[in-house]
Every structure is written in C-alpha cells, then in structure tokens.
Amino acid sequence: MKIAILDRDGTINALGDEPFIASPDDWTPVPGALAAIARLNHGGWRVVIATNQPGLGRGLFDVAALNAIHGGMHRQLAAMGGRIDAVFYCPHAPDEACHCRKPATGLFEQICERYGVDAHEVCVVGSCIAHLQAGAAFGAPLHLVCTGAAAGLDPAAALPPEWPPGTRAHASLAAFAEELLAHDSALPAPPPLP
Incomplete structure (x- = not known):
C-alpha cells in the first residue's frame, strides 16, 4: 500500500x-494542490492528512467548524476526481x-496502525518543519514542499540546518506528485502471478 501523509495548512490550503484557518470561508486551496x-x-x-489543530484546544473554533472545513475540502477535491482517505x-x-501534537509522532503512529503499514512505507510531505520533524522521528522518507511556511525556501538550494537531514525539497505539491509518479513508473513491473 502506498500512502502519502500530508500536512494540511500551507501544503494543501493557503x-x-x-x-491557521477557523471556518470553511477561510479555506482556499494552494494552487495546483488538489490536482x-x-x-x-x-x-x-x-x-x-496529519494536522495540528491547536485552535480546538484554545477554543478558537469547535469540531463542527473543523468538520465543515474538511467537508468543503473533500467536496472540492472530489470535483477534481481525487480524495483524501482520512484526516x-x-x-x-x-x-x-x-x-499526538507534531513534532511528536502520535498521529503517524495512528495512521500506520490503521493502514497496517510501517514508517518506511509512507511518504511524509509538508511545508511545516514540525510535520517533517515528526516524520524524521518516525523514520519515514521526508518531502518538503516550498509553499506555506516554507514558501521562502529554494527547492534547488541546500536546506537550512534546522530541517531534518535527508529531506527532499520540491517547489510545490504538484512538483512532488510529478516526481513521485515518474519514479513509480520507472520501477520494474511486478512479475505476473502464477
């Protein structure tokens, strides 16, 4: 099973x-992210998606608002022929x-337990350093997208030292998807079943 664990804010939504965003009206996709x-x-x-939502704990919005935000996200994505399996x-x-708050690994542990996969079988993708630090602590391959909090970083340049070693940088989620799918297509096909 191939699973990409994405951060939400700054990676999928602007x-x-x-x-943070606190209502469905605040949710706008990063250009190209849904595609x-x-x-x-x-x-x-x-x-x-694995996302920190401290606004819930601070009382800035409630679970109904969070569900409405995610409902709108799911509808926009479905209109493009895509889906997010779980948040x-x-x-x-x-x-x-x-x-569970990133950079702790609790969310990633929950995801891998639900899907029956190990850390090395997922890709951790995000624009937030805490998301990638959690992925590094968990032992997963790391992919930075230079949007959101990382918009000022050049994907072709060396990353600042605070970013986890081995992180691969991409200009956007679209650039990440293109590279990942090109890599997948270059892999040899599995042998036919007997």
Whole structure:
C-alpha cells in the first residue's frame, strides 16, 4: 500500500495573515494542490492528512467548524476526481504535552496502525518543519514542499540546518506528485502471478 501523509495548512490550503484557518470561508486551496492529490490517487497512492489543530484546544473554533472545513475540502477535491482517505488531527493546545501534537509522532503512529503499514512505507510531505520533524522521528522518507511556511525556501538550494537531514525539497505539491509518479513508473513491473 502506498500512502502519502500530508500536512494540511500551507501544503494543501493557503494561509492568510493567521497561522491557521477557523471556518470553511477561510479555506482556499494552494494552487495546483488538489490536482496533485488527484494525480497521486490515480497513480495508486492513498492520501492521508496529519494536522495540528491547536485552535480546538484554545477554543478558537469547535469540531463542527473543523468538520465543515474538511467537508468543503473533500467536496472540492472530489470535483477534481481525487480524495483524501482520512484526516488525523491533534486537537490539543501546545502546552498540553500530548503525544499526538507534531513534532511528536502520535498521529503517524495512528495512521500506520490503521493502514497496517510501517514508517518506511509512507511518504511524509509538508511545508511545516514540525510535520517533517515528526516524520524524521518516525523514520519515514521526508518531502518538503516550498509553499506555506516554507514558501521562502529554494527547492534547488541546500536546506537550512534546522530541517531534518535527508529531506527532499520540491517547489510545490504538484512538483512532488510529478516526481513521485515518474519514479513509480520507472520501477520494474511486478512479475505476473502464477
């Protein structure tokens, strides 16, 4: 099973002046992100989101608002022929010391347990350093997309030292999907079943 674990804010949806969104009206896709997810799906990849949502823990929005945001995201993606298999989120504020808030690995552990895969069988993709730090601690391959919080980074240049070693940088989610699917198509076909 091929699974890409994506961060949400800055990777799939654009952010305005705030570091989070609190209502469906705030949700706007990063250009090309939804088409990239649809391409991954059509290439045999399951896409799962792992996202910190501290606004829940701080009381800035409720679960109904979060579900409405994700409902709109799912509808827009379905209109493009794509899907997100599941959304895993941490509802805790940063001071709650939970195991699921990235850069802790709890969300990734939950995802791998649900799908019956190991860390090396997933791709961790995001624009947020905490998402990639969690992926590194979990032992998964890391892919940075230079959108959102990482928009100022050049994917062709060396990453600053605070980014986990071995992280591969891509200009966008679309560029990541293109490279991943090109790699998949270059792999030899499995032998036919007897």
